[in-house]
Amino acid sequence: MKIKNYILVFAALLLTVTVFAQQGKQNKxxxxxNKFSFVxxxxxxxxxxxxDYNKDYATRKLADCYALLRDPKNASKYYKKAVEQDNVPIEYYYSYAQSLRGIxxxxxxxKWLQRYKDSGGVVNNNDFSKDANFITNVFNAKQQYFLDKFDFNSEYSDFGAYEHDGKIYFCSTRDAGVAIKRLYGWNEQPFLDVYVTEKDSKEEVDHTKKLQGDINTIFHDGPVTITKDGKYMYFSRNNFKDNVENKDDKGLTNMKIYRATFRDSIWTDVEDLSINSDKFSTQHAAxxxxxxxxxxxxxxPGGFGGSDIYVVDISADGVLGEPKNLGNVVNTNGAEGFPFINNExxxxFSSDGHVGLGLLDVFATVNNENDIxxxxxxxxxxxxxxxxxxxxxxxxxxxxxxxxxNRAGGKGDDDIYAYNRIPPLKVEGVVSDAINGNPIANSTIKLYDEKxxxxxxxxxxxxxxxSINIDRNQDYKIVGSHEKYIEDYRTFTSKNIKTELTTITANLLLNPVEDVVTLAELNTIYFDFDKFNIRPDAAQELDKIVDLMVNQYPDMVxxxxxxxxxxxxxxxxxxLSIDRANSTYEYLISHGVAPERITAHEGFGERRLTNGCDGSEDxxxxxHQLNRRTQFIVIKME
Structure with missing residues (x-):
């Protein structure tokens, strides 16, 4: 009986995956x-x-990069290309107008400002004074951050929220639940203490949530930052020792940064750091x-203003180097404080010396290719x-x-606000063979808009x-194709989807065209017991391979x-298996297949049985016949 086997393995198609690399570049x-590394x-x-990969999207983002790098000449060059795109978001009219003003x-x-207004955009006239800082206005034209609810504020002062290992650490003057409160004369509120709570906790944060250990004292403590391994905490505290405040020549108690160690489930072993002094304040560790x-x-002393941002190296043994002022790009003659460094x-930092919307504003730095x-x-x-x-x-x-x-509408004096940034959205999927379900490498994907x-x-x-990044609130069509398959498509929308959704899945199934079906159904050839000669039924299958390799796929290996x-x-x-491989090889060569198109002909004996007939049972x-076989592995199709 003739036994068919559809296990011809398309194992190692040595085709380049160049455009997949481009997708990796776009994600990068x-x-x-998103991490502000604009250069x-x-x-x-x-x-x-x-x-020419996702060119419209890349052009818009490149224009934004130049705007955020204060390069209006290059920004206007790419914004001009962006505003010529179909369905471009209207804020790009605004951005283009600002970049033109920058030059x-x-x-x-x-002209482009008017087009922005005509399209429904709202403009603050102060944004367009002739000497306005176009970069800040461009940045502010696009809402980057969206406020979330923060459940742990009090009627007093709360700030310095910092998340680590699923917990939120923050400072507060609440002292809730304490019968006797020590008040700070400056604002008649209790002194700051550090509190900690689980991020998703629904419990009230009172005195029972104060950080355990030696961090909190009778004076101001916090805010804090913690090393990635959770072993050390750096935190701000009033300058005092043995419960006695140390004052400077003006009678003021300055701030210091201390370091504590996490031991036996509490923070302890608090140590004063070499960067501190009794004569000035050092605080806000990051x-x-x-x-x-x-x-x-x-x-x-030696800074640019009221307070400046500094950096100091930490050696492997915890010793601190010499502090370095970050310079006058960051620091002004005003006050800078509360630094934070992201992963990039x-x-x-906060400052009242840079141009802002009010008193203290939050700013981010822009670095060049040398990280300056x-x-x-x-x-x-x-x-x-x-x-x-x-x-x-x-x-x-x-x-x-x-x-x-401390803006209007808060619960207390200073309030903590949570924020999120709308994450990028992508469409992703797998292109598969509709007959056998195998993935199809190097198939072409094209994405179309609603027009x-x-x-x-x-x-x-x-x-x-x-995987392709897409815009929200759009209709799309995705098409998959391959030269040996019939194309397939899906339509989908990113309209009215949840903000937290980051992925839309669109899998595609491609049906093979006729010649690929023929190749997929090619039979394995079989041999008689203890024989290696080519049987007539095997010869028919070998003739199919000869036809495929000589007439249909001249580059097939x-x-x-x-x-x-x-x-x-x-x-x-x-x-015996080597003899079978040799007889198969010789048949193909004798019928016109070039030897260099067969990379190997090998025998594996009984080592790769297709079933359980290994001699342990009858x-x-x-x-047994299913194991006496020769298989053909396609190395290259074209």
């Missing part, structure tokens, strides 16, 4: 952009444009991503207001965090996977693998 560029992001977006092309700027640098604020090395700070950006609303906005922190993902403000315009192009990876059943000795079966002859 978006990550860099590096711009370089990757330019590479994507050169490769003093006022007439053209007014650590970089690998805990090798400590950032802080200080009013020590971007510094966030070249500018600062106001984060805009809703992070900043016309009041004090400070103690900004961010999650490791860069999409959520906290800050504090039929192509807006993205890529190829699937070796697992048939693709294969490998031959032959096997035996389990009867006979191991060494005998090894030789098997029918038909079962």
């Amino acid at each position: 560029a978006d990550t860099l952009f 590096k992001a711009a370089e990757v977006y330019k590479e994507l444009i050169a490769k 003093k092309n006022y007439k053209e700027s007014e 650590l970089n991503s690998d805990d090798t640098k400590l950032y802080f604020a200080s009013d020590r 090395g971007t510094l966030f 700070i070249i500018d600062v950006i106001n984060l805009g609303t809703p992070v900043n207001s016309n009041k004090d906005d400070f103690s900004f922190t961010m999650s490791t993902s860069g999409t959520a965090g906290y800050f504090a403000s 039929g315009g192509q807006i993205a192009y890529m190829e699937t990876d070796d697992k048939g996977y693709y 294969i490998r031959i693998e032959s096997h035996t059943d389990s009867r006979g000795s191991l060494s005998y079966n090894d030789k 098997c029918e002859e038909q079962a």
Whole structure:
């Protein structure tokens, strides 16, 4: 009986996956952009444009990069291309107008400002004074942050929220539940203490949630930051020793940064640091991503103003180096404080010396390709207001965090606000063979907008996977194709989806065209017991391979693998399988297949049985027959 076997293995198609690499580049560029690494992001977006990959999207993001780098000449160049796109978000009219003003092309700027207004955009006239800082206005034109509810505020002062290992640490003057409160003469509120609560807790935060150990004292304590391994905490505290305040020459008690160790489930072993002094304040500790640098604020001599941001190296044994002032790009003759460093090395801080919306505003730094700070950006609303906005922190993902403000509408004096940034949205899926379900590598993916315009192009990876970043509130069509398959498509929408949704799945199934079906159904050939000659039924199948390789696929390359059943000795079966591989090889060569198109013809004896007939039980002859075979592995199709 003729037994068919549909297990021809398409094992190692050696085709490049160049466009998949472009998708990886886009993900990299978006990550860099979201982490404020605009110089590096711009370089990757330019590479994507050169490769014509998701070009419209990359052009818009590249224009934003140049705007945020205070480069109106290049920003206007790419905003001009962006505003010519179909369905471009209207804020790009505004951004283009601002970039034109940045190069003093006022007439053209007014034209695009009017178009922005006509499209429903709202403009603050102060944004367009002739000498306005176009970069800040462009940044503020796009809402980057969205406020979330924070459940742990009190009627007093709360700030310094910092998330670590699922817990939120923050400072508060609440002292709730304590019968006798010590009041701070400055504002007649209790002194600051550090509180900790589970992020998702619904319990009230009172005196029972004060941080356990030696952190909290009878004076001001906090805010805090913790090393990634959870072993050490750096925190601010009034300068005092043995419960006695140490005052400077003016009779003031300054702030210091202390370090504590987590031991036996509490914070203890508090140590004074070498960067401190009785003569000036050192406070607001922040650590970089690998805990090798400590950032802080200080009013020590030699600064630019009331207080400046400094950085100091931390050696492996915890010893601190010499503090370094971050310079006058960050520091002003006003007050800078509350530094925070995200995972990409971007510094966030509060200042009343840079141009802002009110009193203290939160700013972010912009670094060049050498990681040198070249500018600062106001984060805009809703992070900043016309009041004090400070103690900004961010999650490791860069999409959520906290800050504090004394703006109107809060619960107490200073309140903590949680925020989120709308995450990027992508469509992803797998392109598979509709007959056997196998993934199709290097299939072409094209993305179209609701008007039929192509807006993205890529190829699937070796697992048939693709992923493309898309805009929200749009209708799309995704099409998958391959030269050996019939194309398939899906329509989908990103309208009215939840903010937290980051992925839309669109899998595609491609039906093979006729010649691929023929190849897929090619039979394995079989041999008689203890024989290696080519049987007539095997010759028919070998003739199919000859036809495929000589007439249909002149570049096709294969490998031959032959096997035996389990009867006979191991060494005998090894030789018999090699003889079967040789006879198969010689048949193909004698019928016109070039030898170089068969990379190997090998025998594996009884080592790769297709069933359980390994000699441990009796098997029918038909079962043994399945093991006496030669298979053909396709190495290259074209």
